[in-house]
């Protein structure tokens with residue numbers, strides 16, 4: 237099947253199925269047009285796919301071989317250079333097209349900057365948005381653009397989607413006050429633990445869209461990202477939360493965003509690829 241806005245790319249190395257029969261559908265969004273500090277997230281989708289070549293498809297934690305699961309990869313979205321809204325429109329239209337041909341598919345976005353999560357959320361209309369991020373992303377506008385990566389959670393909340401954020405350690409006073417006014421729950425990275433995650437996420441309505449801005453992890457794991465911040469989360473802390481979420485909530489979609497880098501085998505892409513495999517593996521382990 238051909239999508240209006242996608243083109244073929246490097247693929248994962250195990251047998252992939254078509255988007256019509258897949259359970260998981262990977263879509264790259266190589267966009268970094270509003271990156272404000274470190275560029276390179278446009279290379280994220282390719283770097284993550286390449287990093288997966290280094291990993292075993294068998295997830296020994298779960299006794300699941302994801303190569304046996306129905307996964308499709310529909311390539312990357314053709315971005316509109318410098319325009320986060322028009323590119324997110326293409327993401328939205330691509331995900332809408334996918335859901336028309338395969339309503340049961342779970343889209344997995346590989347970014348590319350966080351602004352593009354909006355397109356997937358607009359298409360999927362989840363009841364809740366659970367996000368791991370160093371940043372609140374609740375700015376009204378940043379660098380004269382309301383669709384800047386620093387505004388994505390505000391745009392999503394304006395759609396009426398409930399939000400819970402984890403790993404936060406950066407934001408403005410206005411964003412903190414906005415979160416307070418709007419009842420947006422967030423946990424500072426220094427206060428994060430599994431119990432705090434379950435306590436906030438358990439009452440959220442389903443389905444849930446799970447977004448991981450890779451800068452939620454500690455800087456040692458993700459040196460190549462758009463707006464790096466020290467003092468982040470540990471890898472297995474996030475995986476443990478993902479496992480609980482997958483087991484206890486219906487998932488509308490998933491993404492791993494803000495993976496930048498300039499070379500193959502980049503540490504940040506390896507972290508993202510491992511997380512990707514654990515998400516798919518945990519979904520594969522879940523009772524039908």
Ligand SMILES: N=C(N)NCCCCNCCCN
Pocket residue numbers: 272371372373378385386387463
């Ligand atoms: N959501 C985000 N990634 N936010 C980052 C926005 C840019 C913050 N730089 C502020 C620099 C002030 N000197």
Ligand SMILES: [Mn+2]
Pocket residue numbers: 369370371449451452463494
């Ligand atoms: Mn961030």
Ligand SMILES: [Mn+2]
Pocket residue numbers: 350369371373385449
């Ligand atoms: Mn973000």
